[in-house]
Amino acid sequence: MARRCALLLAGVLTALSALPAAGATVTLACSGLGISFDLCRDGAQEWARRSGNEVRFVSPPKGASEQLALYQQLLAAGSPDIDVFQIDVVWPGILGTYFIDLKDRAGPDTVGRHLPAMIEAATVKGRLVAMPWFADAGVLYARKDLLEAHGRPVPETWEELQDTAALIQRAERAAGRDRMWGYVWQGRAYEGLTVNALEWIASRNGGTIVAPDGAITIDNPQAAAALAMARGWVGSISPPGVLNYMEEEARGVFQSGNAVFMRNWPYAWTLVNAADSAVGGKVAVVPLPKGGPEGRHASTLGGQMLAVSKYSAHADEAADLALYLTGLDEQKRRAIHGASNPTIPALYEDAEVVAANPFFAELAESITNAVNRPAQATGMRYNQVSAEFYANVHEVLTGRRDAKAMLPDLEQALVRVSRGGRW
């Protein structure tokens, strides 16, 4: 097994030259292509220069589930090949046992700087198994020009969004733009649907599927109301094809000028304002709507962290690298040069950061109010919980099942997944 992993790694290893140094060689697996890899490489090489160590880079596979499977096998085999791993915000529960506790190494001041939700996501059974590196949260993209033309404000609640979207869609189609839709989002049966549906439910105070203590809370009237509302969008303000959309399909429709609103991650901001975009300069980013007057603005928290393998031959240097890359100065540099969203709230008020990314001011609220997926409580079984959830939600959205009737079944299925409540 270990040998196979080593072979696998040999295939993906891209050793980049670092300055010759007397120190240790730390291997870092940072995923991502293009700009995000450049950001990672530049930061790590700067650390190497300052500390007198060397950094080697490993490019993991592109797909998240392949990445997770590879990391699991590597770590299960006790392989020391990779010292620092870039992990998704929902993985600490799955991989946490293989990572060292960074709490004392970071110190309370550093930990206290980060978003509480991010620290919570990185904490497994009292151990801080990863350091937050960059954050992600769902936001609402709105066509400012259309809202102004039709005299509507930015929607504050989902109900308002529904009315505004329907009104503008009708008016625009009457004016001959017959491909106009009100609202696009991510409806394919995959992790992105879990993220979207969690936002609808949490915005109505319907909980997060499984409570932090492991209690299954999904079968509640607020959740049923949220899903019934979303079911009503399909075919009316959202195209039927939305049930097969991921992030990029939604962006394609919005960016070609065929949607009033879009739910997406912050990454789309640069792209919808690019030179080849039909809607450049006409877009506003606002927090996702509340679920009714009693509700709240809820965005699902996404993002990446850095974790240090407990099999690392140089745990001290590796931890130092992870802390350097996730530190204030490096996060600031990443924000200015690559529009990477910091996990340190103070940076959203930093003059230089805001000057480089004016829309960070709009993001700050969504990111600081972000909700965690139930990855903590469900630990090893998170992927299964999510798959069960999105499959059932998809059934409701296609109109095959009624939300109220589906939720008790989903609850039963989750009891089965947890093998009777023992997560």
Next chain:
Amino acid sequence: MLVVLAGVAGWPLFRTVFFSFTDATLATLDGFQGVGLDNYLWLMRDPVWWRAVWNTLVFTVVSVGIETALGLGIALILNAHLPGRGLLRAAVLIPWAIPTVVSAQMWGWMFHDLYGVVNAILMGLGLIAEPRAWTADPDLALPVVIAVDVWKSTPFMALLILAALQMLPRDLYEAARVDGVHPVRVFVRITLPLIRPALMVAVLFRTLDALRVFDLMYVLTGNSRSTMSMSVYARQYLIDFQDVGYGSAAATVLVLVLAVATVLAVTLGRVRVDAGR
């Protein structure tokens, strides 16, 4: 020879069966406990598993049925003395020559709801009023998967049947023609019984292939439950959920289903052959 077979086929199979009685995960491949029949009990109580079984059976019966009928028709046409027969035979083989993953991806783009050629053609002909989300709509997804499989595997059927047709003794047909027997009667009474053994083999091969289908569903619709086959289910547990024990149990049941199908096909086939004599 036996040693090689045991190493290549026996060992992995034994490991799978062995893991199916444990609670092993990808992370605990060395530190697991036996859980007896637990995995199988959970499996039998999972409605998603039964849906995957149902999807697989529907897929198998419908696709193999259509492929057999079409394959027989194409074989009869190719067997007739048409001009350009060699070229036709080569052309028919193209879909079979393309790797399944490639053809599935290709069809996936053709069925795309926004810019797929299938929607464009059907809209152009006025058969549908608005673009359909072929692979997203739960009522359309399984038919789409079956259609792609028919496109891909019919040539294989046609070729096996054609081989059988070309072995038939000519003098039987001469005699039938002299006696003035109706062509349909000739086909039912002479051709079919003679090519039956070859037909049975072809159907058995396709059935076993169809029961283990994985790549078509995975490429066209991912892990969607409306099309999930038994293999897709087993992979989801093994890889996405890292649940090696449970996934192995699903894989073991799949092997059992295949074994039963083979035994049934062989014995029933034989019985009918004997009765025919």
